[in-house]
Amino acid sequence: MSLPPPAGRQPTIKEVARRAEVSPMTVSRTLAGGSGVRPDLQERVLAAVRELGYHRNENARSLRPGQASGLIGVAITNLANPYYGTFCLGVEEVATQHGRRIILGNTGEDQARERQLVADFIGRQVEGLVVVPSGRDTEESDDDSPKGDQLSGEHLGRVPLVLASRQVPGIGADTVVLDDIGGARQGTERLLTAGHRRIGYLGNAVSVFTGQRRYRGFEQALAEHGLAADPALVQRDQQDVESARAATADLLDQPDSPTAIFSANNRNTIGALQEISRRLRTGTGPGDFPALVGFDSFELADLTPVPLTVIDHDARQLGAEAARLLFDRLPGGVQPEAPRTVELPVTLRVIRQ
């Protein structure tokens, strides 16, 4: 005679035990590897497990002291950007190597949402956090409500945190960033060397860490040539492809439009290419279209209708590195003393001269 199937609830260890006619402990031990359990009992247990479709309740499991949840919380700013999808893949792969699962949230550059997410992750007993911090001031402020509050030590308890892509002032967490300044400087330098003097800038808000750094690299290169950025040619409030396309249209429609454009991320570069290609098709716009240098690579860069150089790097590697830094701080890791910052190099890649 078989017991009735569980009604609307997952079967528990007790039900398995009852069905296998053993005690719950025998089930527990069997599932833990079975050392010290008679083989015939193990078989009865495993049969009952199969028949009932039993799954250990990981939540109850992690309740016990010393038992970890096996979860890593990942918060990113924009899942619609393939860049971050690839980034997550890097985190996920390393997490899987360490037997961990990732739990993912999208902040949409919203700090309130980031705070909720992180709080929830901690409530779910994540063992660690990988966060791409949403836009915020990167300047230290001396008022008493520091930015990045939700990522401060007190709020995190003792959950290790790794920041990716962007640093947050006042947060002493391990961080992986790119060589934003150097990459932007080199990319801009390339345009200057090619003789360009009117160079447009497309970027994300200055309140975003990378936005600020990449703009700084842009300015540095200009300064080295005795130039300064022309405010009329600087557009930096675009977070998505459509606004980037519109900003590009603005640049192209200026009376003395730029002969080249530096773009600070793939959203902006793609928007620029879309607008340029639209005008090429419809025959509108300036006679000559600007050359492009853009941070981040992307699929189909090859198809560019104008000269294009990308400042390339691997989002997957960024994610993997972030995860590695995190696991160093988890049980079994090397437990570094001070917060570390890893700056990954970038590569100038000429797509079309």
Added chain:
Amino acid sequence: MSLPPPAGRQPTIKEVARRAEVSPMTVSRTLAGGSGVRPDLQERVLAAVRELGYHRNENARSLRPGQASGLIGVAITNLANPYYGTFCLGVEEVATQHGRRIILGNTGEDQARERQLVADFIGRQVEGLVVVPSGRDTEESDDDSPKGDQLSGEHLGRVPLVLASRQVPGIGADTVVLDDIGGARQGTERLLTAGHRRIGYLGNAVSVFTGQRRYRGFEQALAEHGLAADPALVQRDQQDVESARAATADLLDQPDSPTAIFSANNRNTIGALQEISRRLRTGTGPGDFPALVGFDSFELADLTPVPLTVIDHDARQLGAEAARLLFDRLPGGVQPEAPRTVELPVTLRVIRQ
């Protein structure tokens, strides 16, 4: 006198209670909204919560009968494909509207990995699952080890499941698919109407549901014109851009290379465009390059160097619809009787004539 901060552990409700000099129940009630708790006690509790950085343990919480975990498990096949990133965003948005969090796993088209993931999700007490099933036979087989075993009702317990993109025979779950056959038929029809007779095919494995359906649509359109697919022009084992590029090279290098190519997904279309553009730049390859019709849209399709039509749809909407079907089966939903299949329409969009 303040208690020592929690050492390596998250603070518990008891510590908060001790610090606020109330009972744990008063803390619990305050955090649950505070109805029926004296305001001054609430303040003491909230102060203690802030000071200790307390976060409710959601795992312990969901242990109690009747309490749900607030988690939705999402398993996709390829996080590196921006398509699935966007898909996840759609799921995530709807889940957030319902106060749920998503927990994400990447199967890499590996059934074993899919099984592990789903088992783990259930162990974490997810309230529901959204799965893009990894490749498997779509034919019913009459042996006794049916495909899609891990998604069968017995293994899932009573966790509602929604399949997205791909159906699995024998699994009576709600499903959202695209009009794969109709879309592929229309796309191919367009090439035939334009006079093409030698049409290449790039697709994913026939063992993948969409791969099979899209190929069927391709064949149907050919048949309507009294034609059959030429096996020499059919390549369908590509899962990523690089192998798609190589397959395209194969097609282009044939003595009598196709005048048009139908591509069954964005990985293949992008690979094809890369190869064609490479040859255009280097001046190799056939004199005339084939026109393309591809399933899925993608960024920068505008830049195509050859005539291109895409069979367009919104991955985000697919994800959102999958989530909606799922929430219908969760507490508070409409609890439909039979499994439902939603077939989302696709749109032919001419990118370049």
Added chain:
DNA sequence: CTGTTAGCGCGTTCAG
């Protein structure tokens, strides 16, 4: 309005 009791599913500890 507040506190005590009990038990959710599991595994460590200790007895048999």
Added chain:
DNA sequence: CTGAACGCGCTAACAG
């Protein structure tokens, strides 16, 4: 080799 008791953090149900 097997089982019973206990407690992890939390909250419904029941006192007070």
